[in-house]
Amino acid sequence: MVSAGLPSASGDSTPDWLEPAMAANGIGSFDWDIRRDVLEGDHRACAIIGVEKGRFDSTSASFLSLLHPEDAPVVRRRVERAVAELGQCGAYYRTVGPNGSMRAVRFRGRVLADAFGRASRMVGFVWDATVELHKRDRADRMALLREERSRFIKEAARALSEAVTVRDVARVFTELPLPGLPPDGLVLAAQEAGRVQILGASGYRPDEMAVYDRSLLPAGHPAAEAIRLRAPVFIASREEYRERYPETWGPVSGSSRCAWAFLPLVASGRAIGVCLVSFDDDRELDADERTLLSTLGGLVAQSLARARLHDAEHELAAGLQRVMLPRTVPSIPGVSTAVRYLAAGSGLQIGGDWYDVVPLPGGHVGLVIGDVQGHDVHAAGIMGQLRIALRAYAAEGHPPAAVMARASRFLADLDTDHFATCTYAEVNVDYGVVYAVRAGHLDPVVRRADGSTAVQPVAGGLPLGIAPDEEYRVTRFSLDPGETVLLCTDGLVESRTMDLDTGFARLCHVLSGEVPARGESARDPLEDLADRVASQSADSSEREDDIALLLLRWDGPEGGLAAQQLRRRIGQADLARIAEVRAELRDALRRWGVADLVDTAELLASELVTNAIRHTDRDAMFTARLYRESDTDRARLRVEVEDESDLWPTRRTPGEQASSGRGLMLVEALSDAWGVEPRGTGKRMWFELCAAGPDAA
Structure with missing residues (x-):
C-alpha cells in the first residue's frame, strides 16, 4: 500500500480541493491493478481497513482474508460481477483485526477499461461505516421487533378469540410471551360490585394473590385508579410507586418487582376488570411498548366479556336442564x-x-x-x-x-x-x-x-x-x-x-x-x-x-329365575285386559319351566276371569302361583280369581245348542283340583294343575 494520491482516470492530477474534502470526511481511496493483482491505497484507507505493516501483501486474496468470513464471499461476488460488466460495485463489510476486534467499512469502486475495452483497474473510496451500520442494525432490530409485536397481536387475538370460557381467557393471557417485554408476573382480575376476583396469575405465589382475591380495592391503589379512569397506569420504578401511591406501598415493598403496568379491561364502555404486567427491573416503557400493552388489554377485555356471557348462558342452560330432568x-x-x-x-x-x-x-x-x-x-x-x-x-x-x-x-x-x-x-x-x-x-x-x-x-x-x-x-x-x-x-x-x-x-x-x-x-x-x-x-x-x-x-330374582307369582287386577270394563293377562300367564309359565301347562292353564284362567267379569259389577283380582315339592320334584300351579260378588257359581248342564254354561265343566274336567271359597265380601274361585317337573326345554 502507498499513501500517495491516485491519478484521475483521465490522467489529470488530483484537484487541490479533493484531498481536504476527503480528509474532512474520513474518506480514503484505493487503486487495484486487476492484471497484476496489486492493491494500493492511501494512509486513510489503510487506517480505515485496519491494515498493519506485515499483514498485507497488496493482493486481492490477502485483502479478502482480512474480512469477516460471512462478508468475504459477498464482496468477492460483487467485485467479480463489476469486473465482468465493466461497472460499479459497493458493499458493507466487516474487517477482523489481529486481536479479534471488528470494524465496519463501506467501499465504492468503479472498473476502468484499457484501450482494447478490457478490465484494467478498479478505483474507488472507502470510509468507516461503524456508526452507520449500527444505525442500520438498530433499525433492522426495531423493524424485527415491530414485526414480532404485530405477529404477537395477531396470535394473541386468534388465541383469545378461540377462548370460550373465563378460564380459557385467563389461561391464554397468563401464557402470552410478550415480545421484547419479558415480564416476571401476569395477573388477570375481574371486578364485580367493587370487588376483584383473581381469574389467573403467573409468576405470583398463591398467598400473594389471596390478599386481593374477592376483596375491595383501596381507592389509592393503581389498579383502582386504572379502573376508575379507564386508562392504563404505568409505573417505571419502586421509587415512583412509593411517591405516587404511598397508601398501598406497604404490601408491595416486600416484593422484588420494580416496574408495573395496570391495564383496565373496558368492554361496552364499562370497566370489568384489570390486567397487571410486572417486571423485576426498572422499566421506562416507550410509546410503542405502551401501545402494545394497551392493545393487549383491549383484546383481553373483549374476550373476557364474551366469555363471561358464555359462562352465564351455560350456567343458566345447565341449571334449567337440571330442573327439567329428573334429579x-x-x-x-x-x-x-x-x-x-x-x-x-x-x-x-x-x-x-x-x-x-x-x-x-x-x-x-x-x-x-x-x-x-x-x-x-x-x-x-x-x-x-x-x-x-x-x-x-x-x-x-x-x-x-x-x-x-x-x-x-x-x-x-x-x-x-x-x-x-x-x-x-x-x-x-x-x-x-x-x-x-x-x-x-x-x-x-x-x-x-x-x-x-x-x-x-x-x-x-x-x-x-x-x-x-x-x-x-x-x-x-x-x-x-x-x-x-x-x-x-x-x-x-x-x-x-x-x-x-x-x-x-x-x-x-x-x-x-x-x-x-x-x-x-x-x-x-x-x-x-x-x-x-x-x-x-x-x-x-x-x-x-x-x-x-x-x-x-x-336383573330378575336371585338365582336367575322369574318370580313364581303373577298377580293382576282386571277392571270390570277393561275386557282387553283379559287377553293381556292370558299372554302374561303364557310367558310366566314358560319362564317357570312348566311350559306343558300353558294351553290348559290359559284356557281355564280365561274361563274363571270371564265368569268373574261377566257376572259381577266389580273388578277381579287374578293370581297365579307355582309351588314346588322338593321331595318329589313336582310342580303345582294354583290360579285364583277373586271378586266381591256374593253370587255363587252354579255348575250347569247346557243343552246341545247352548252358547254358554260350559266354563265350570271345563274347569272340572281339565284341572287336577278346583273349588270356590268365601272371602267375607265376595269369593275366590281357584283351580290347580300339576306338572311332573321343570320343563326340559
Missing part, C-alpha cells in the same frame, strides 16, 4: 337403570330431549324417552310440562296406550305449535315382560344375555300433539335375567354425516361389546356400558343435537 333415578328392586344426558355443542346447550323412570303400581317400572321439537328454551319448557304430565298419567296406573294418548291430548291442548316424539315402556318387574308404545320415536334396542344386540321393532303412531285422538298400539316383548333394553333420542344415532341405519348399526356394535361381569368392577357394569355408549357420540363441540340415553337391565 335422581329411583331405585326399584329387580331392575338396574343408568341414564345420560349430553348437551349439543352449539347454542344454549339446552333442548327438548328428556328421560324419566317412573315407579308404577304393583312394583312395576315405566321408562320414558322423548324429544320435543326444537332446540331452545321454549322447547325445554314444553318438555318440562310434558314430562310431568306423562309421569302423572303413568303413576296413576293407566296402561301404556292410554298414557301415550293422554299425553298427546295434553300437548295438543297446550297449543304451542310444537310436537314431540316419545317411547313409553312399562316393564313387568316380576318376570321381565315389556309393554312398549311408540309415538314417532326410535325403536328400543335390546342387548340379550349372550351379548347379541338388535333393534326391537315397536308399533308406531304419530308424534304427540299432532292428532289428539290418535290411538296407540302396544308391542310386547320379553327380557331374560341380565338382559338390557336401551332407549335413546336421535342425536345418538343420526347426524348430517351419518344416516339412521348406520347409526343403529354402530350403536348395536358398541352394545355388543364385552361387559365386565357383576362384581369384577367397582361400578355397576350398566354404568360402564352407559359411559361406553355415550362416548361413541361426537365431541361436544361438533355435536349437532342433544342426546338422552336410558338403559334398564332386568
Whole structure:
C-alpha cells in the first residue's frame, strides 16, 4: 500500500480541493491493478481497513482474508460481477483485526477499461461505516421487533378469540410471551360490585394473590385508579410507586418487582376488570411498548366479556336442564337403570330431549324417552310440562296406550305449535315382560344375555300433539335375567354425516361389546356400558343435537329365575285386559319351566276371569302361583280369581245348542283340583294343575 494520491482516470492530477474534502470526511481511496493483482491505497484507507505493516501483501486474496468470513464471499461476488460488466460495485463489510476486534467499512469502486475495452483497474473510496451500520442494525432490530409485536397481536387475538370460557381467557393471557417485554408476573382480575376476583396469575405465589382475591380495592391503589379512569397506569420504578401511591406501598415493598403496568379491561364502555404486567427491573416503557400493552388489554377485555356471557348462558342452560330432568333415578328392586344426558355443542346447550323412570303400581317400572321439537328454551319448557304430565298419567296406573294418548291430548291442548316424539315402556318387574308404545320415536334396542344386540321393532303412531285422538298400539316383548333394553333420542344415532341405519348399526356394535361381569368392577357394569355408549357420540363441540340415553337391565330374582307369582287386577270394563293377562300367564309359565301347562292353564284362567267379569259389577283380582315339592320334584300351579260378588257359581248342564254354561265343566274336567271359597265380601274361585317337573326345554 502507498499513501500517495491516485491519478484521475483521465490522467489529470488530483484537484487541490479533493484531498481536504476527503480528509474532512474520513474518506480514503484505493487503486487495484486487476492484471497484476496489486492493491494500493492511501494512509486513510489503510487506517480505515485496519491494515498493519506485515499483514498485507497488496493482493486481492490477502485483502479478502482480512474480512469477516460471512462478508468475504459477498464482496468477492460483487467485485467479480463489476469486473465482468465493466461497472460499479459497493458493499458493507466487516474487517477482523489481529486481536479479534471488528470494524465496519463501506467501499465504492468503479472498473476502468484499457484501450482494447478490457478490465484494467478498479478505483474507488472507502470510509468507516461503524456508526452507520449500527444505525442500520438498530433499525433492522426495531423493524424485527415491530414485526414480532404485530405477529404477537395477531396470535394473541386468534388465541383469545378461540377462548370460550373465563378460564380459557385467563389461561391464554397468563401464557402470552410478550415480545421484547419479558415480564416476571401476569395477573388477570375481574371486578364485580367493587370487588376483584383473581381469574389467573403467573409468576405470583398463591398467598400473594389471596390478599386481593374477592376483596375491595383501596381507592389509592393503581389498579383502582386504572379502573376508575379507564386508562392504563404505568409505573417505571419502586421509587415512583412509593411517591405516587404511598397508601398501598406497604404490601408491595416486600416484593422484588420494580416496574408495573395496570391495564383496565373496558368492554361496552364499562370497566370489568384489570390486567397487571410486572417486571423485576426498572422499566421506562416507550410509546410503542405502551401501545402494545394497551392493545393487549383491549383484546383481553373483549374476550373476557364474551366469555363471561358464555359462562352465564351455560350456567343458566345447565341449571334449567337440571330442573327439567329428573334429579335422581329411583331405585326399584329387580331392575338396574343408568341414564345420560349430553348437551349439543352449539347454542344454549339446552333442548327438548328428556328421560324419566317412573315407579308404577304393583312394583312395576315405566321408562320414558322423548324429544320435543326444537332446540331452545321454549322447547325445554314444553318438555318440562310434558314430562310431568306423562309421569302423572303413568303413576296413576293407566296402561301404556292410554298414557301415550293422554299425553298427546295434553300437548295438543297446550297449543304451542310444537310436537314431540316419545317411547313409553312399562316393564313387568316380576318376570321381565315389556309393554312398549311408540309415538314417532326410535325403536328400543335390546342387548340379550349372550351379548347379541338388535333393534326391537315397536308399533308406531304419530308424534304427540299432532292428532289428539290418535290411538296407540302396544308391542310386547320379553327380557331374560341380565338382559338390557336401551332407549335413546336421535342425536345418538343420526347426524348430517351419518344416516339412521348406520347409526343403529354402530350403536348395536358398541352394545355388543364385552361387559365386565357383576362384581369384577367397582361400578355397576350398566354404568360402564352407559359411559361406553355415550362416548361413541361426537365431541361436544361438533355435536349437532342433544342426546338422552336410558338403559334398564332386568336383573330378575336371585338365582336367575322369574318370580313364581303373577298377580293382576282386571277392571270390570277393561275386557282387553283379559287377553293381556292370558299372554302374561303364557310367558310366566314358560319362564317357570312348566311350559306343558300353558294351553290348559290359559284356557281355564280365561274361563274363571270371564265368569268373574261377566257376572259381577266389580273388578277381579287374578293370581297365579307355582309351588314346588322338593321331595318329589313336582310342580303345582294354583290360579285364583277373586271378586266381591256374593253370587255363587252354579255348575250347569247346557243343552246341545247352548252358547254358554260350559266354563265350570271345563274347569272340572281339565284341572287336577278346583273349588270356590268365601272371602267375607265376595269369593275366590281357584283351580290347580300339576306338572311332573321343570320343563326340559
